[in-house]
Every structure is written in structure tokens, then in C-alpha cells.
Amino acid sequence: MLAGLCLVAAPAVAAPGNDVRPVVRTEAGSVAGVVEADSGVAAFKGIPYAAPPVGELRWRAPEPAPAWQGVRDGARFGHACLQPPQSPIGLYSGGMATPSEDCLTLNIWAPKNARGLPVMVWIHGGALVGGSSSEPMYDGTKLAQREILVVSINYRLGLLGFLAHPALSAESPRHLSGNYGLLDQIAALHWVHDNIQAFGGDPDRVTIAGESAGGLSAIALLASPLARGLFEGAIIESGYMPSYRALHEAVRGQPSGEAAGSALAEAAEISTAEELRAADPKALFKAGLATGWQPEPLIDGFVLDRQLAETFARGEQAKVPVLAGFNEGEIRSLPFLMPDAPATRQEYLGDVRRRFGERASAFLAVYPGNDPKADVMASIRDGLYGWAAQYLARQQTAAGEPAYLYYFRHSTPAQRERNLAAFHASELPYVFGQVGAAARLGPNWPRPPLTDQEAQLSDAMMGYWASFVRDGEPRAADAPRWPRFTLRQHGYLDIGEKLSPASDLKPAAFAWADGLVARRREAGRGWRLNIGFSAYPSPERPR
Template identity: 55%
Template sequence: MRARVGTLRGLGLALGLALGLALALGAGPALARSAPVVEAPAGAVRGEALGEVAAFRGIPYAAPPVGQRRWRPPAPLAPWAGVREAKDFGPACLQPRMPPGFIYASELPQLSEDCLTLNVWAPKDAARTPSGAPVMVWIHGGSLTTGSSREAMYDGAALARRGIVVVSINYRLGVLGWLAHPALTAESPDKVSGNYGLLDQIAALTWVKRNIAAFGGDPANVTVAGESAGGLSVLYLMASPLARGLFHKAILQSAYMVSTPELGENRFGHEGAEAAGARLAERLGAGGLADLRAMDAAALVDKAPKAGFAPFGAIDGKVLPRQIVEVFDRGEQAPVPVLAGFNEGEIRSLRRLAPPKPASAAAYEAAIRERYGDLADDFLRLYPSSDLGESVIATTRDALYGWTAERLARKQTELGQPAFLYLFDHGYPAADALDLHAFHASEIPYVFGTRDRTPAGWPKPPLSSLETRLGQAIQGYWAAFVKTGRPAAADQPAWPPYGESRAYMAFEDAPRPKTGLMPGMYELHEDVVGRRRAQGDTPWNWNVGVVSPVLPPKSTERR
């Protein structure tokens, strides 16, 4: 467990308050650099000065979800007395250790069930602007199983130097964050369970709304952003009534609008989330909820994936009212501007998600014709047998990430909201040499300006002038979107909204505006998903290409 930081009393409290007042009044640079202090409603925090930016790390936003609070919604944290030290990141939420050398593996010196903390990077002059600086809240990826806000690649200082306040958050992962169970539902006042990690994210956004003005941020101009499972989380937040009004724009990098388990019934090929939780408890030898809560948290996190548990949100009628695709079809999602996109090589670093490569072109074509029927010609035109290796990984890329990004752009446009679509198609020597051109998450160090702080197994981006120019352009577009809802960058081409021309920005060796992303891609996968929805017993996620179930005939009815 993370040790609690002691609070300062007496002289320490007086000194902290004096420092905060001195900063607010424009104290001398030596004092400001040594100890930036913020008096927030949650309590006073002392951070670290980083030149033009002040950083505050490891700030708790909810009570520790341990003991009897395990598998409960996040509880408010009482304001602390004195000045809390906020120079170090909090522990990462408990998670399985990734194997050394894995491209996404990062060193996590501390893991704890007590992990609901966030970090803030703020321009030092943010508080002097009339309404405060725009805010970006970053949600990390990791399949809802791994990851942490302490990842060096997510350092918010470079973006903060562009005039925005950056917040990154931890949220409960794996079985501790996403378990549903009949006993948990029974004890809940709302008769729901699961979605605890999503409720953590909502609690963090609520904390931002109540506290960010003290750091110079504008609580009326908040953008929620995330990549991969962080992008999925943003989809959940856009669909959840409980998050409405907590953010005003959304950035979704490599999000995936997959089918999601429903709480109490089997649907779309998914076992009900409660039934899956009960089956997990049985496999773990737990006789009931008390036994589950008594289990060692680290052992539970290690055993649950081996017993078949996979974390996802649960459609419960309250936190998540209905399937995400249906929310967007009904126009019930958050009516906010979006910036959404994906990477050309998403699956190059995630090949376990791709179907197996067929033995021959003839076998491939036969399998596709058997499974896709009247859509087979369209499928083979997009994913031809002439290059089986590329076609196999492109099917999963588009079914998950490409279709989702364009669907987001279309649905927000239909709501009358600005929507900006992108394709990250940039490679560099170290990645391309490993056949990892524009791999999953490779845009992140360009967004954050952290190409020198990637994980140990990550192909190292060069620190050349070309890479620097591209990174500065991407940071400029993202920061402008956070500020105004429209991406723009100095000395770079205009980024038009998706609109009727299906415009998008291609990030290659430089930003290039284009139209008509991968003609036919969206229409094919939208048709596939529509048919699976109509049939009602098949998921739409990783079961594509040669591992797709046979598609039902076209129908206009949906269940």
C-alpha cells in the first residue's frame, strides 16, 4: 500500500499558505521556482516548478478503494489539512506485470490498490487569464488491464507550455475495476455492478470541475482525451449520462466501438457480465463476495486473467444505458466536437489480434467468400489476396479502429458538431526496420513532445529536425483543438472538418489534408456490424476476415 504523506501543521501550514499567497501575487522567480503551492478546494498541494510550467503529481481524487470499498463506486475524499506534497507520482493501479522487452512494457516501481490519483501540469501564468486556461484530461490505454498516468511518455509539460492545463489520471484496472457480480448488484443502491473504472474516470472529471480553477484551468473548457483503451473510455464517457457536462470536447486516438457485455443477459455473443463474474468467483474458489473481498488484491489481479476474465464496461441501464453503437445511432451521445483517428500500422505491434495468415491466396479467397457472401467482392477489393500479410492485419485495423474513427466523425457531424478525422501514417527507421510502420500508439510521443521518453522496448524515434517539425505540428493541432474545438497549427495546412467531403488529415512525413479515407472501408464494416446487430447473437470486435462467422443476409431490422 502507498504510504500516506503526512500533513504539515502549525508553522508548516502557515508557510504553505504564505507561499501560495506569494505566488498568487506574483512572487519573485526564485520563490516560485522552489515551491509552487496551490490552494484548491480539495486541499493545498505543493508541486514542482519546471520553468514555465508547474507540475503537481499524485493528487488523490477519491478515497482509497480498499477493504470493504473494493468494488464500490469511488467515494469522495475529505479535504486534507495542511499542504500536501505533490512532487511524486502516486502508485500505479494493481495490474499484471508485462514481460520484459514487450514494446509497451514500462517500469512501474509501485503498484497498489490505493491508486486513485491524478497529475496536473499548468502554465505558470494560467491563473492570470480571465477565465483560466483550457484543460485536457488524459486517460491512458492498456486494454483496461495495464498502464498508468506516471508513464514518462504522458508527461504534460510540453503541451502545458502551449497554454493548456494537462491532467492525467489513474483508474481501477482489470478485475478490480470492471468486475460485475450478482452479489455486487444486490448490494448496490442502483442495482448495478461493474464499471468501477469508468466511475473512477467520472470522479476524476468531477474533481477537475471542482478544483481545476485553483490551478489556473477553466472548468467550462475541458477536453477528455485517450488512446486505445483510453479512447474506448472516452466512448464510454460520451455514452454515459453520468458524465454529461463534465467535458466539452473529446479526442479519441485509436478508439474501438466494439460490442460490450450486458449486465444481466447474454446478448451479441457475450455472456452476461454478472454471470461472467459469478463464474470467475467459482473458478477462484470464492464462496461469496466476502471471500472475494478478503482475497489478496495482487493475487486476485494475477489469477483473474488466467481464469478467463477480460475487463469491459457493462451495459447496465444507468452508467452505460445501451450498446455504444446504439447510443450514437440514436444521437444520445455527448454533443461535443471530436478529434478522432487511427494509425496505419495499428496491428503491426498487436498481431495477436489479427486472424491467422491462410496457407494460400486460394484458401484466403475461399474463406472470405464463404463468410462474407454478397459482401465478399467488396472485402477482397479492400483486402486482396495478392498481399496476404498486409490484408490480414488491415482487416482487423479497419474493423476496430478505422471504422470507429470514421463513425465518430460521421455521427458527430450529424449532431451538428465539428468533427476532425486523421490517419497517422508516419514511419521512422527504427520502427520500419522492425515492420512496425505507424504502429499502435506510435503517435503518442508526437502528441506529448516526449520522443525521448518512450518505454525501453519501443523503437526509438529519431530526434531529427523533420521529426521535431512533425511533433510540433501535431502538438499545435491538438492544443488548438483543446482551446477552441478546431485544430490548427502555425505554418501548417488547415485541417478541414470531416463534413460532406469526408476530409481528413494524413500525418505522414508532414501533415497533408486529404479527402475520402480508404474508399469503401467504412461502408463495408458498417454493413457487417449492422448485420451482426440485426442477428443479435454475434459480437463485432476481433472476429473478422478468415475468422469471421458466416454473415447473415442483409436485413433492415435491428434488435
């Protein structure tokens, strides 16, 4: 570990215009940051935490970043990891750096005179297919002003981050493949542990945080023995915890990760590790589309010992405080997760009774179908995001750790006009302070109005998040006390038009989803998108 230098005591260099830039020494070399004039926050961008995973290093575990001479310019983000092009009309598009395979970098925002401050490591979302730490909304300046360091990381995506194949496993000393994206995240956490003190951070007070696929990643890191001891808290926003493939064998009705990767390679007329590394990623992407391959963590006995839900059920996860929650309108911006909804309540009732059989009455007690489309969306939301958040809170509480749950219902006129009220990721501008006139949001994002109410909500959420990073308890000035989730009192924070402490968040919906997962686990079956309205027909027997 580096001895560490307070930012104010670090060497400095003159930039064009005679501005003085802070320079910090990492284990691989020195990097020059840029100080924002208004806030005094220093940003260090595009710092390599691992070697570029290209050529012979493609589909290998990350290796240490090579040392460099002189002072590296930290004024610009590194490349985003390779991914399909963003849609110009997509809700979540806009602003990230150019994609490349050479992408394993991170960014740091540190407040003025930082010394021994807690650290939040942000893991971006994007379904493990897209996204980047360079997305403008993830700018860490506002959070860093709350006396924490903010680190955002890239990690390999899609087939470059999660492809398994027998030929890749055969060349591995542990006979493993896949999970490269998770190994990247773990390598980034090791880098933070070894280097963050030089930027004014405390390596023993690190909190991982992420939304969507970043939340999924944080759950996987909680479960992974390889990440143990690298963080002291976790924030999971709209995370999810389905069952996953095993690397080597078919389990829970799913072919192995290696079999899925073999089908992709065969579609691209590839059979060896050498051919995979020589292939054009675009050709592999097309083969993935043709075979239905999707990136996901794999149960490999090394990075992940068993299904994540089972790890938490056995109490084998990291024993750290957790803050977790989900949004009321998650599925409004994710229509691909939606099955077709019956047009009328009569059709809905007939459909549910026909497909659910003896369990139809229990489902209809929670989702009666008065508004069929709304109930279908709610059932998918609750089975995917709601169940994961509450399950995490319950299992961490059972393990003796503090847990805090939230339900984000706040929406804006621009969202409601587009039927996107409280949509997936809509809490992020408030968490990162992106609600004012200078908010850095994508071109298609429904912008929050410039009102005191929006600013106050963002101020409170930044306060809660930063406080949790500091000491494991979310607190905010001039805001309600966030009740701790306990096994007797299921407290949560309702984030609607105002902030309201509450208890027992959708108990019937959680009980339905939890019972479904429990039955599937007992029967040796999987739970993926066959949840909520899509749960049946599903014979619950091992296969």
C-alpha cells in the first residue's frame, strides 16, 4: 500500500494558461488531475487499473496495469468498453467516451484537502451489455463535495466480459472462463485498496454502489469470496438476483455457460481459443444475436460458489451494511421485459386462471387485474427488482448487519407526459446532483424541472447516500430519519412527492415472489424472467 499523500501536499504541474494541476503518484506512475474552479473538487480520469485486455489478454483474467514514465494526463475519460452502438433516440443514450477493447480505467473525484475520507466505488448499469463510467450523469463532483471520494470504473461488457467456452477454460490454470467483467471489478477494488490513500481516501472505508447491472454486480461482489475484505458497505439501486447458468454443467433447466458459448462460437464457425481471439468482435456479436446468447455471471466455484440467493440464504455473503431499493415505474422504460398484457380484465382473469391453475387465486389476490397492463408491469417489477431489494435487506439483517430499504416513487411532469413516471434509473440524477440548470443528462432524458422541490430532494438523497458511505447509516440534514429495516419492523424510506418513513413495503407482493423463488429453488428450477405474470405454466420439478 502506498504511504499516501494528502492532495494539498501532492506535487503539482503547470498546465497551459499557468493553471496548477494536482499530481498524485500511483503504484504504476503519476497522474495529473484537474480542479473544478467552483467546487475545488479534483478529478483524475482515465487511470488504468489493469492492463488493456487486448490480443493475447482478451478473455483472460485482468493483469496489473503496466507502469508509465512521466506524468499521465488525467483530464479525460478513458475509452468506454466495447459495446453495440447506442440508439440516437434511446432514453439512456448520450455522452459516453468512444468504445474500445482498451477500456479498463477508472476515475476519481476528490474534495479539496482530502485526507482519510471514505470512498464510494460506482459500478455503472447497462444490462452487462452497454454503459460506461464516462456517462455525464455519473460525474462525481457533487457527491465529492459531501466529503467522500467518488470512484467510477469500467469493466468488460457483453461477450468480451462474460463469454465462457471449453477452449478458454482448457487454457486456464483453474479451468475457468467467463466472469471476466466481475474479475475486472474485483481488480478495480484491489487497485482502490492499494492506491486510494494517495488521493486522500481511506482504503478501509470503501462502499461499492451500482444501479441495474451495477446493482447486480454489487450483489455478486457481496457473494464472491474473491471480493471479501475489499469493501465495507454496499448500495444496490434496482439490482436483481435471478438464477444463473453454471460454467461446466447444465443446472436448473439451463445449459452450461460453456455450452452457450460453444453454440455462439459454432455460429461464427470458430472452435479454438486462438480463433476466438483473432475474430472480429462484430462477427461474434452477430453470432450471439443468432443464438440468443446473453451476458451473465456464471456459477464457477471460484468467483461465485453457488446461486446468489443461496449464498445469502446460507449466510455466506459479505457481512456489511446494505442500502437497497427499487423504483415504482421500473418496467415503464424496459418494455422488452413485458409479456403481452390481456386487453380486458375478463381476458386477464381467464388467462391467469388457465395458466396458474391452483395458484391463480393467490396471484389475483395481489394483482387483481383491474388495470391489466399495470398489474402485469407491477408483477414483473416486484418479481425482479422488488424481491431482490427486500431479500437483500432481510438476509443482511438476519446476518446481523444494518440494512436500509427505499421505494422511489418520485416523478416529474416530463416523465408523466411520456408515461415514464419513476422509470428505471430515474433516481440517478438526484443521487448525483444532476437536477439544476447545469444538469448533465442524456439528450432524451426527461429533465427534472428547475424547482426548489427537486433541488431539495436531490440534496437529501446525496446526503443519505454520502452519510451511508461515511458510516453505514443514511442521514440527511433537514430530512426525515431513514428507519432501519429489521426482521420485526420492516422499515423503509418512501421517496415520493415527499420523503416519508414507512414500514412493510408491499408485503403481499414480496410474499408471492419469495414463495415462487423458494419453490423453484426446492424443485431445482431456475427463476429468471419466468416471474410475476410470466411465472406459469411452469412445472415445478427438477429437469
